[in-house]
Structure formats: C-alpha cells, structure tokens
Amino acid sequence: MVSKEEILEGLAKAVIDGDEVKSEELAKKSLELGIDPYEALMNGCNKGMAKVSDLYECKEMFVPEILLSADAMYAAIDILKPHLKVDASAKKPAKVIIGVAQGDIHDIGKNLVKMMLEVAGFILVDVGKDVPVDTFVKKAEEEDADLVTISALMTTSMLYMEPVIKQLKGKNHKAKVIVGGAPINSDFAKKIGADGYGKDAVEAVKVAKNLIGA
Amino acid sequence: MVDLTLKERLKKTLNDKKVDKAPVLAVTQTGTKDLMNLTKYYWPDANWNPKALAELAISAHREIGFEAVRIPYCLTVLLEALGCEIEKGDTTRQAAIRGHPYNSRKPMPIGKFSENVLIKGRIPIMLEAIKIIRDKVGENVPIIAGAEGPVTIASGLVEVTTLMRWFIREKEALNDYLKFGADAMIEYANALFEAGADVFAVLDPVASPELINPRDFNDIVLPIYNDISNKLKGDSILHICGDITSILPSLRESGFLGLSIEEKTDVKKAKDTLGDKLRIIGNVSSASTMLNGTYNEVYEECITALEKGTDILAPGCGLAPLTPIKNCIAMIDARNNYFK
Incomplete structure (x- = not known):
C-alpha cells in the first residue's frame, strides 16, 4: 500500500x-x-x-x-x-492578460511566464502572439484584469508596449502592466511607464505577486 | 605603415594580426528605415530584388560609414530554400518563419542533405546581390554575408518548442537535423564565398544558453560547429544572442575566427576566456542604446567596449529598423576618436 x-x-x-x-x-x-x-x-x-x-x-x-x-x-x-471542488468562499484569484506584442511571433518566453503564473495561482487569459495594442486593452476591460503582461523579442515589437500602457492609464484601468523579453530591461520598462519588469519567468511571478499584494 | 584597406584591416583583425585600429561595422542586419528613405529601397521588397538588396546594404557603408557591406536583412533565406513557409514582413518588420514543415513530436526522418539548395528560394538573389555589391564598392570593401546556423535551422524546420523537447527526448533525431542544417548551411556559405563574400557569419540565436543547457551545447552543438568551421572555405564568424558567458569555454574550441556578442555578455570576460582563439565582435546594445538611447549614450557605450578590448566594434545584434541614423554614426565617431 x-x-x-x-x-x-x-x-x-x-x-x-x-x-x-x-x-x-x-x-x-x-x-x-x-x-x-x-x-x-x-x-x-x-x-x-x-x-x-x-x-x-x-x-x-x-x-x-x-x-x-x-x-x-x-x-x-x-x-x-x-x-476539484469549487470553493465559493475562497478569495478570487487575480486575473492576468498575457500576450506577445504586435508584430512578434516568438512566444516561448510568454508561454513559460504563463505557466509559472498559473502555478502561482493566477488566472491567465492568453491572447496569443502578434497581438494588436487594442486587443490587450479590450481584453483587459472585458476580463476586468488585474494585470497585463506583454512580451517581445523583436526590437520593432517592443515599441508597441508603451501604447498599451498609455491607453490603459488613459482609461484609468486598474490593471498593472508587466513587460519582459530579450531586448527589454528595467530602464526601458520604467521609461515607457510599465509597473513592472521581469528578466525571466521566475522574476515575472515575483513582480506579479508584489504588484497585486499577494 | 601603408594605410590598410577596409578589407585588409578586417581580414587581419579576424586572423589575429596587428592593425592600426579596430574595424567598425555590423555582422548582423543593417536595414533601417532611415536608410530605406535615403535609398528609396524598402522592405519587404528589398529582400526579393538583388539590386534593391545590394543598394540598401551598400547604404549602411556609404551613409553611416560601416566598414563592410552586410547582407541579408533576415534569418529566413536558407530556411525558405529548405521549405519553410515565410512571412514577408513590412517596412519595419523583418521577414520571419511562419510554417515548420517538420513539426512533429515524433520526429519525421530528415535524411542526409543532398538536394541542390542553391537554386531554391532567394538564394540566387543573394548570390546575384553579392556580385552587384562587388561591382559597386570595388575590391577594397569587405562583404559580409550571414545565414541561420544549424540549431536555428533545425528550430525553423521543426518549431522551437518541439526542438527543445528533442534535446532531451529525441537526441538521435536532433543530431540528424543539426547535421542536415549544417550541411545545407555549408553548401550555401561556400557558394556565397565563391560569389565574392569575404566573411560568412553563422547566426545561431537558438543555440543560446538563454534556451538550451550549456552542457548540451558542449556535447551536441559544439561538434557540429567544429565540422562547419572545418568545411567553410573562407573566414567565418559566429553570432549567438543573449548572455553566453556559460558557453564561452566551449566556443573557444569552435574553430571560428570571431564571436559576435550582445551587451549581455561582457567583452572583458569573453576575451579572458577566448584568449587568442577568437576575436570579439560587438557589443553595442541594439535595443537599449542604439534604438532607444541618444547619440551620446551610444558613443559612451562604444568607448567602453573598445576599452574592454573588443576587436571589432559592432552592434550586439541586428539593427532595429527604427534605429536613428545618428546613433549609428555615433559608433563611427567613437571608434575614430578612440584611435586618434
């Protein structure tokens, strides 16, 4: 036995x-x-x-x-x-929109972050790769998201992160934005007004937890 | 001392001979919107027309002052010739791989590379472009041609996450695909040399320790690189993205003449590990400073790279299409002042 x-x-x-x-x-x-x-x-x-x-x-x-x-x-x-039994009294987990910035089809990093966030107890809404700015914003609104995480590998695509942040802040949406990917660093994240930056999937989870106060 | 031509200086540098100053150039893609506006040759069409391809490449030499002409603008030429579906991209977006003909968890047999790849896809365009470039710039300006390396070829044929799993589950198939990719690349590279290319750059971002285990790199990838560097009929260099510090001891034995690194790999550390085996090419940040920084920031970063001992001053990765031309010129100015 x-x-x-x-x-x-x-x-x-x-x-x-x-x-x-x-x-x-x-x-x-x-x-x-x-x-x-x-x-x-x-x-x-x-x-x-x-x-x-x-x-x-x-x-x-x-x-x-x-x-x-x-x-x-x-x-x-x-x-x-x-x-799994659904526990109605449990605290609602934070909801995260995750996707790869417009023009970019490299999603291996995004998928790793997604998995690690799922394991950490977040609810993930995966909007996929090559995602237009408007889709991130629309999905964040529809899903009443707590976090939006955007990844980019291409230097062209990293420039589509700032408009997502600007639009969300412009609408006073509560969602905090985390960015990451090979060409991104914390200076760039700060410059475009992101709330957080993760250098890899593990750090992204820590940043996400900090941002929602979990 | 008689003034060296640009080609002599690059060749001497790569072969570890003394030179008066470090060459400044790019071994990665150089097509930017500023240059497209100046030449009126734009992506994506410039990837499919030998004259446009040549003229846009030459402009990085004439308008910026890079001491070589470098083609092409993407990592898809060989993969397209090997049967991958590609997306053309647009003015500010590189051509990219869309479809993977061998994507299957259970490997499909790839066999030995035998087909005549040189007549496929855009390869004839590349060979023609090199001849046009040579006609226009003369004998003294070096031509650098790049192509995707074996791990990147395998990831294009198979799809990257599938290939990653093969590193553990399907080692035999992985090796077959890497050999296939290497053989295709060698045939293409030697044709580029014959057409007039002076230096061939193996670009293998998927071999980075950002993805694969350095132990696997050493055991599986390094022997393939050894075979490649033995069979290439001209001066060749290697570029791998990301922080590659952990594979530097393996790369020391790779047989290439130079190693192109990003800013995530420290020039000093790389030089210490590689010794006189490979020259260091790099490592100005193509994203943080060249794209998003100022002229002064690029200039300072170049001086630091030269102080740390970079042998060839170059962007750490492909130029972002929206890189301002003045940030590229900062590299030339920094090199010139450093060696004044």
Whole structure:
C-alpha cells in the first residue's frame, strides 16, 4: 500500500523529472486512493514546479527541461481538474492578460511566464502572439484584469508596449502592466511607464505577486 | 605603415594580426528605415530584388560609414530554400518563419542533405546581390554575408518548442537535423564565398544558453560547429544572442575566427576566456542604446567596449529598423576618436 506522502512526493518528482507518463499514472492513483485533488495539485505538482523554477533560476534547468516538466504537470492537472471542488468562499484569484506584442511571433518566453503564473495561482487569459495594442486593452476591460503582461523579442515589437500602457492609464484601468523579453530591461520598462519588469519567468511571478499584494 | 584597406584591416583583425585600429561595422542586419528613405529601397521588397538588396546594404557603408557591406536583412533565406513557409514582413518588420514543415513530436526522418539548395528560394538573389555589391564598392570593401546556423535551422524546420523537447527526448533525431542544417548551411556559405563574400557569419540565436543547457551545447552543438568551421572555405564568424558567458569555454574550441556578442555578455570576460582563439565582435546594445538611447549614450557605450578590448566594434545584434541614423554614426565617431 502506497502512502499519501509517497504519492505526493512521487508527483513532485515526476514533474521535476519531466516524466509525463509517471505524473499521469500518479494523478490517477491519487484519485483512486481518495486523496483530495486540491492537495495533490498543491503539494504534488506545484511543489515540483516550485523546485523546477528554483533550478531554472540558478541555471541548472533550461528551456528543454522546463517544457518537459510543464508537460508532466499539465498531464496530471488534466486528470485532477475535473475532480476539484469549487470553493465559493475562497478569495478570487487575480486575473492576468498575457500576450506577445504586435508584430512578434516568438512566444516561448510568454508561454513559460504563463505557466509559472498559473502555478502561482493566477488566472491567465492568453491572447496569443502578434497581438494588436487594442486587443490587450479590450481584453483587459472585458476580463476586468488585474494585470497585463506583454512580451517581445523583436526590437520593432517592443515599441508597441508603451501604447498599451498609455491607453490603459488613459482609461484609468486598474490593471498593472508587466513587460519582459530579450531586448527589454528595467530602464526601458520604467521609461515607457510599465509597473513592472521581469528578466525571466521566475522574476515575472515575483513582480506579479508584489504588484497585486499577494 | 601603408594605410590598410577596409578589407585588409578586417581580414587581419579576424586572423589575429596587428592593425592600426579596430574595424567598425555590423555582422548582423543593417536595414533601417532611415536608410530605406535615403535609398528609396524598402522592405519587404528589398529582400526579393538583388539590386534593391545590394543598394540598401551598400547604404549602411556609404551613409553611416560601416566598414563592410552586410547582407541579408533576415534569418529566413536558407530556411525558405529548405521549405519553410515565410512571412514577408513590412517596412519595419523583418521577414520571419511562419510554417515548420517538420513539426512533429515524433520526429519525421530528415535524411542526409543532398538536394541542390542553391537554386531554391532567394538564394540566387543573394548570390546575384553579392556580385552587384562587388561591382559597386570595388575590391577594397569587405562583404559580409550571414545565414541561420544549424540549431536555428533545425528550430525553423521543426518549431522551437518541439526542438527543445528533442534535446532531451529525441537526441538521435536532433543530431540528424543539426547535421542536415549544417550541411545545407555549408553548401550555401561556400557558394556565397565563391560569389565574392569575404566573411560568412553563422547566426545561431537558438543555440543560446538563454534556451538550451550549456552542457548540451558542449556535447551536441559544439561538434557540429567544429565540422562547419572545418568545411567553410573562407573566414567565418559566429553570432549567438543573449548572455553566453556559460558557453564561452566551449566556443573557444569552435574553430571560428570571431564571436559576435550582445551587451549581455561582457567583452572583458569573453576575451579572458577566448584568449587568442577568437576575436570579439560587438557589443553595442541594439535595443537599449542604439534604438532607444541618444547619440551620446551610444558613443559612451562604444568607448567602453573598445576599452574592454573588443576587436571589432559592432552592434550586439541586428539593427532595429527604427534605429536613428545618428546613433549609428555615433559608433563611427567613437571608434575614430578612440584611435586618434
């Protein structure tokens, strides 16, 4: 008989190892054993992903490893999610619009940030890549977003960040804006009036948490 | 000492011979809106017309003062010839890869590179453009031609996140694709040399430790680079984006003559690791200062790069299309004053 602790630890390890066969198998087993799916998610998958983000931060894991970890995590989430009980009294999680700036189709960084924010408990609305300025603003309004995160790899596209910020501030929208991507640095972020800048996915999560006071 | 021609100075610099001053030029793309307005040759059309391609490239030499003519303006020429669907872009947007013919988690066999790539896509346009440039600028101005490197080729054929997974799950297929890309690139590069290019730049942003593990770089990518640098029939250099400090020890053994770096990699550190094996090219920030900064900020950054020992003063990455021309001229002024 496998203990609950072993299952949770196994899930965390499967995520760290990027082993999606194992994580799927353990997620199923956790349901069979009657383990609360929320606990399996938080103390299994998310714990593993937190370790992944540490390893990424200290440059022991790189994009290939993280993508496999994400595959393993999502494989378990797909199994656990239908069984999660919705807690109506829980505090509403912050909502984040995420996308790649206009003219830019490089979305690997955006997808990493998205995943890390999801793991950190944010609700993500992914508007994709090559996203026009108006779409960011419209979506932020429609979704009553708390945060808007914009990424760019191309020097041409980084220039489409400022108009998003200007329009949101012009409308007095509450959403705070975080920018990131290869050509961006904190000076540039400050100059265009962004509320935050993340040099990588891990830092983006910290900045997001600070901005919404979580 | 007899004055060196621009070509002699660049060649001597790359081959670690003493020169009077560091060349100032770009090994990455040079098409900017200012230059398009001056020449009246605009993207995207300039990518498809040898005369326009040549004239816009020459303008970076004549109007800015870069000491080389550099083509092309995108990282799609070879990938298009290899079957990738591309998007043309517009006046301020580079042509880019849209479709990936081999995108599949389970690798499709790629086989050995054998087809005649030189007649495909825009490759004949590039070869023709080099001849036009040579006619117009004469023998003394060096021509630099760039193309996507093997990891970037594989990521174009396969799609980048799929390729990333292959670094762990499908090492054998990964190696086949890298070899295929390398062989295609070698054939193209040697044709560029034959057409008159003086220097070939391997541009391999996807090989950056911003994406892949430096250990994988050393074990998987470095042997491919060794093969490339052995087979190229002319002076060749390598450009990788991002902070590449962690792969400098591997790059020391790559066999290229020069390494083009961004501002995220420190010139001093790079020089210390590379020793006399590769010359450093860079590393003025194409985004922070050249695009978004002032003439003075670019000037200061150039002086710092020269003080740290950069061998060739150059933008750290492709020029942003909206880079003001005066910020490019700041590079020429800084180099001239530094060596006065």
